[in-house]
Amino acid sequence: MTNEIFKAISYLQGMVKKTNSQYSLDRYERALDELVRHHEKSGDPQKLAYSAWRNAGIALKKRSKYLVSDSEAVWDYLPASTSSIHEHMFVDILNRSILNERYRKILQFLYEGLSVEEIALREGATKEQVRVWISRARAAFRLLWEVA
Structure with a gap:
């Protein structure tokens, strides 16, 4: 250097x-x-x-440009199909070991319908940090979804 x-x-x-x-x-x-x-x-x-x-x-x-709002569901941006297929694939992706543990937890919170504020309280983080985690977790989820 x-x-x-x-x-x-x-x-x-x-x-x-x-x-x-x-x-x-x-x-x-x-x-x-x-x-x-x-x-x-x-x-x-x-x-x-x-x-x-x-x-x-x-x-x-x-x-x-690729960030989604806090109120969007985890798979709102994915191709349309039945929700049971979405749910099965979602659970499969959550169980993959290559998904970061924090992202897995954030995606699970979103799936359960928790708001940014509720996640921030549970995780002891600021809302801004949780929004960053959500953005990154969704990006990781998108990549794994495309491979699935």
């Missing part, structure tokens, strides 16, 4: 200290990943940090 990348990471950490929003933390993680992936880069550390920050913002903006 170049000295410039170390300085860019330090600069990036200074940028994120000014906020505590979940979006900024997600953006920071993506930017940090980019800097670590491209550890051989050299140049002005401030520009490297800003570039990674900007690219992370673009990626998160693209991801936000």
Whole structure:
């Protein structure tokens, strides 16, 4: 890792200290990943940090297009068929060991009809964090559904 990348990471950490929003933390993680992936880069550390920050913002903006509202059912976006087939496939996907335990739990809560607020209370997390978990759990579910 170049000295410039170390300085860019330090600069990036200074940028994120000014906020505590979940979006900024997600953006920071993506930017940090980019800097670590491209550890051989050299140049002005401030520009490297800003570039990674900007690219992370673009990626998160693209991801936000695929977010679904809190009130949507787990399989509202899936092809139409009978609910018994959906339920059978849903249970099958939940039982797969490759599904992250947190995502499995979130999907089960959604299946039971719990709201974001109720999940946040049960999990001891903020509503914003639960929304992120829901988004990621649904994305993982979609991938497994397509394979099923």
